[in-house]
Amino acid sequence: xxxxxxLAIKKFSSQVAHDRTRLLEVLRMVQDxxxxxxxxxxxxxAREFHVQRVxxxxxxxxxxxLSEKPQxxxxxxxxxxxxxxxxxxxxxxxxxxxxxxxxxxxxTPDGKITLExxxxxxxxxxxxxxxxxxxxxxxLSTDKVKEIVQALKQDPDPRKLVTKLGDxxxxxxxxxxxxxxxxxxxxxxxxxxxxxxxxLRAALSMHPAEVIRDIKTSRLRGRGGAGFPTGLxxxxxxxxxxxxxxxxxxxxEGEPGxxxxxxxxxxxxHMVFEGMTIGGWAIGADQGILYLRGEYSYLVPFLNQVLxxxxxxxxxxxxxxxxxxxxxxxxxxxxxxxYICGEETALINSLEGRRGDPRNRPPFPAQEGYLGAPTTVxxxxxxxxxxxxxxxxxxxxxxxxxxxxxxxKVLSISGDIKAPGVYEVxxxxxxxxxxxxxxxxDASAVQVGGASGRMVPPAEFDRKICYDDLATxxxxxxxxxxxxxxxxxxxxxxxxxxxxxxxxxPCRVGNVLLKKKISEIRAGRAEPGDxxxxxxxxxxxxxxxxxxxxxxxxxxxxxxxxxFPELYRSREKAGETPERPTFxxxxxxxxxxxITGRKAVHLEDEA
Amino acid sequence: MTKSIxxxxxxxxxxxxEGQTILEAALEAGVYxxxxxxHPELKPFGSCRVCTVMANGRTVASCTTPIAEGMIxxxxxxxxxxxxxxxxxxxxxxxxHFCMVCEKSGNCELQAMAYRLGITAPRFPYIFPKREVxxxxxxxxxxxxxxxxxxxxxxxxxxxxxxxxxxFTGRGPERKVAVNSSGRLAETNxxxxxxxxxxxxxxxxxxxxxxxxxxxxxxxxDKKPIGSEIEEKGGAPRG
Numbered sequence: 001x002x003x004x005x006x007l008a009i010k011k012f013s014s015q016v017a018h019d020r021t022r023l024l025e026v027l028r029m030v031q032d033x034x035x036x037x038x039x040x041x042x043x044x045x046a047r048e049f050h051v052q053r054v055x056x057x058x059x060x061x062x063x064x065x066l067s068e069k070p071q072x073x074x075x076x077x078x079x080x081x082x083x084x085x086x087x088x089x090x091x092x093x094x095x096x097x098x099x100x101x102x103x104x105x106x107x108t109p110d111g112k113i114t115l116e117x118x119x120x121x122x123x124x125x126x127x128x129x130x131x132x133x134x135x136x137x138x139x140l141s142t143d144k145v146k147e148i149v150q151a152l153k154q155d156p157d158p159r160k161l162v163t164k165l166g167d168x169x170x171x172x173x174x175x176x177x178x179x180x181x182x183x184x185x186x187x188x189x190x191x192x193x194x195x196x197x198x199x200l201r202a203a204l205s206m207h208p209a210e211v212i213r214d215i216k217t218s219r220l221r222g223r224g225g226a227g228f229p230t231g232l233x234x235x236x237x238x239x240x241x242x243x244x245x246x247x248x249x250x251x252x253e254g255e256p257g258x259x260x261x262x263x264x265x266x267x268x269x270h271m272v273f274e275g276m277t278i279g280g281w282a283i284g285a286d287q288g289i290l291y292l293r294g295e296y297s298y299l300v301p302f303l304n305q306v307l308x309x310x311x312x313x314x315x316x317x318x319x320x321x322x323x324x325x326x327x328x329x330x331x332x333x334x335x336x337x338x339y340i341c342g343e344e345t346a347l348i349n350s351l352e353g354r355r356g357d358p359r360n361r362p363p364f365p366a367q368e369g370y371l372g373a374p375t376t377v378x379x380x381x382x383x384x385x386x387x388x389x390x391x392x393x394x395x396x397x398x399x400x401x402x403x404x405x406x407x408x409k410v411l412s413i414s415g416d417i418k419a420p421g422v423y424e425v426x427x428x429x430x431x432x433x434x435x436x437x438x439x440x441x442d443a444s445a446v447q448v449g450g451a452s453g454r455m456v457p458p459a460e461f462d463r464k465i466c467y468d469d470l471a472t473x474x475x476x477x478x479x480x481x482x483x484x485x486x487x488x489x490x491x492x493x494x495x496x497x498x499x500x501x502x503x504x505x506p507c508r509v510g511n512v513l514l515k516k517k518i519s520e521i522r523a524g525r526a527e528p529g530d531x532x533x534x535x536x537x538x539x540x541x542x543x544x545x546x547x548x549x550x551x552x553x554x555x556x557x558x559x560x561x562x563x564f565p566e567l568y569r570s571r572e573k574a575g576e577t578p579e580r581p582t583f584x585x586x587x588x589x590x591x592x593x594x595i596t597g598r599k600a601v602h603l604e605d606e607a
Numbered sequence: 608m609t610k611s612i613x614x615x616x617x618x619x620x621x622x623x624x625e626g627q628t629i630l631e632a633a634l635e636a637g638v639y640x641x642x643x644x645x646h647p648e649l650k651p652f653g654s655c656r657v658c659t660v661m662a663n664g665r666t667v668a669s670c671t672t673p674i675a676e677g678m679i680x681x682x683x684x685x686x687x688x689x690x691x692x693x694x695x696x697x698x699x700x701x702x703x704h705f706c707m708v709c710e711k712s713g714n715c716e717l718q719a720m721a722y723r724l725g726i727t728a729p730r731f732p733y734i735f736p737k738r739e740v741x742x743x744x745x746x747x748x749x750x751x752x753x754x755x756x757x758x759x760x761x762x763x764x765x766x767x768x769x770x771x772x773x774x775f776t777g778r779g780p781e782r783k784v785a786v787n788s789s790g791r792l793a794e795t796n797x798x799x800x801x802x803x804x805x806x807x808x809x810x811x812x813x814x815x816x817x818x819x820x821x822x823x824x825x826x827x828x829d830k831k832p833i834g835s836e837i838e839e840k841g842g843a844p845r846g
Contacts, residue, residue, distance in 0.1 A: 039789060053787055054785050061778070062776075062777070340778075360651070362673065497779055497780060499779070500778065501778050501779070502778045502780065504656050505655050505657075506694060506697065508782065509700070512734065537693070540690050540694070544656045544694060
């Protein structure tokens with residue numbers, strides 16, 4: 001075993017030429033082959049890559065898909081997202097636990113199957129869902145749990161679980177996924193037929209500066225959520241000095257409730273890669289990298305084939321479309337389970353084989369990004385928009401949407417609605433219109449922009465989806481009248497606590513404190529001062545956190561305090577004395593009671 | 608010649624040099640901005656956020672934000688002061704800090720910062736985490752109960768000592784300082800002469816056998832508040 005381990009690690013390491021920046025890739029190989037990156041493996045890896053052992057440990061402990069302890073041949077990861085919870089994930093988890101005879105977090109005694117929970121995996125429109133190694137299993141039911149466990153006990157290869165293939169390219173021989181696209185509304189920009197090469201030809205007929213001018217004229221803004229003007233970002237990257245430049249596509253779609261990039265990559269991969277290539281021409285880069293979240297690794301063989309097709313068609317590689325001196329290629333890089341890597345500087349660290357701790361800014365990636373070179377990082381959907389703008393012209397694009405938010409937006413809509421899925425709509429659409437289309441008119445709240453976005457009450461359903469009103473990277477989660485919104489707030493906080501890198505104080509500690517208070521309120525121990533406490537704490541975290549995660553993580557609390565104050569007020573028990581039960585004395589004494597075997601005296605007077 | 612840059616902190620004009628951060632320029636000019644993870648001999652880190660200021664209307668960490676001509680910095684406002692207090696209180700409840708029995712008391716920057724900011728007790732509930740103590744090394748021990756994850760030891764060992772004895776593992780609340788061995792400090796090449804041993808702002812990394820060489824009452828911050836040595840250079844106290 002030990003000999004095998006050493007030989008395998010040596011082989012993997014030479015495959016990447018012992019390049020330190022590719023250490024994370026090798027860690028994934030070791031994990032896949034041996035079910036863990038054991039302390040022994042870490043020591044060998046440290047030697048092979050000439051790094052300290054603690055650096056390897058640092059990586060292994062950071063990424064959710066790497067583990068120091070041995071895992072089963074099949075690792076079942078059940079989604080923890082609030083939409084999955086709403087669709088009965090608790091029951092499913094219990095069924096798995098019973099069927100396997102292990103708790104969540106455990107591995108069967110024969111070492112075959114591990115059961116885990118994981119954060120939103122981008123399957124909210126087909127919840128509850130599980131990820132078994134690289135295989136996504138949608139629409140779980142307790143009956144299905146039995147079948148899955150039986151099948152895995154016989155053969156831990158999860159690809160055997162694939163029974164019915166999904167639509168479109170999900171049924172492609174290189175994908176073979178049960179996932180469905182659920183494209184409910186195809187718009188003119190992203191989800192309409194795309195002829196590879198056309199947009200790129202148009203771009204190459206122009207000077208790079210003219211391409212950037214066109215993007216600026218279209219007033220395209222980043223589709224990941226922050227909405228930074230794409231043309232400006234490209235201009236900065238183009239004018240920055242560097243030994244070379246990079247185009248990075250952020251496909252680390254991790255915001256709870258978002259799954260549109262999965263669908264775009266499945267159906268419009270050419271368009272994404274074409275947009276990246278246009279980016280390469282515009283900023284003067286020769287290399288593009290698609291950073292794909294680990295949950296979507298099943299798409300890698302397919303994406304690689306699309307890249308190969310493009311190389312053969314002269315759309316990638318050297319002298320693209322006969323243009324001398326324009327060389328550009330793209331590779332796919334797979335993440336390892338970390339939401340924070342969607343933050344662009346964390347993503348770059350991860351690309352370099354490091355922990356996904358965000359970097360201090362400045363310098364911005366446009367000045368100093370991947371390997372210290374000027375780098376533009378754009379969202380999957382943004383690159384599609386770029387391709388279409390070059391094909392159809394900036395004027396055509398800017399006519400859609402609103403003056404400040406031009407074009408269309410691809411939304412992922414899920415929750416208590418009749419038709420969950422992907423909708424490409426023009427910016428400026430109101431929530432009311434959206435709910436009508438998706439069949440969710442009786443909604444009592446809509447979470448716009450994912451966990452880090454805001455909870456919108458019905459009185460505000462006339463508000464518009466656009467950068468100046470309700471901005472979103474694409475996540476729309478709809479909650480019906482029967483939902484406990486505070487439970488959802490708590491779910492979001494759990495998410496942020498787990499996904500925080502822990503670098504800065506406010507995010508690392510503050511989110512835990514927010515969650516503590518929300519739990520207390522939910523347990524019926526609300527105090528009159530709680531709203532102020534939460535507001536102050538939330539605002540402190542927002543103002544002082546180092547990156548976008550902490551600057552938005554208090555939003556679920558702050559936006560519900562604002563839009564749903566009764567959520568908090570109603571938990572304060574009416575008619576009680578001013579001395580409210582803020583401290584659970586009985587709970588605190590429970591352990592002592594167990595140990596001593598007698599009841600605490602203070603309880604005698606109580607009912 | 609480096610270009611000089613003029614900017615304003617709390618109404619006072621400061622002359623700095625291009626490439627300096629707000630904090631560096633301020634400290635040089637005798638204006639104290641409270642800070643914990645920053646150390647003049649190490650690369651800026653930006654983890655504690657105690658040095659948060661408003662720069663041209665935006666809250667930023669002054670230790671990682673470069674100065675710019677005409678920049679307006681607010682450091683001593685009530686709002687910023689409240690943020691800092693909250694951050695220091697978070698650090699207190701996050702770990703297990705028992706000043707009354709800690710060898711570092713009086714020399715501890717966290718404790719001194721709490722005094723300076725007027726903190727009597729944290730407004731937040733204690734988290735009481737379980738943290739590891741490692742006394743395996745003959746000359747140095749780590750008590751992670753007191754660690755504030757400022758990364759000074761990590762940076763000092765890597766960048767000054769050239770050893771990389773420490774690094775962070777885990778994420779979120781699980782983040783901790785790990786050592787470069789199978790787990791014990793004794794198995795690393797840490798020496799008690801290393802910069803990494805000298806630089807801990809709290810009592811998390813200490814040399815053995817030196818705890819009470821300076822008696823309580825005669826320690827650095829027993830005599831004057833943290834930041835005084837900066838302010839003595841430059842004028843009125845603030846922060």
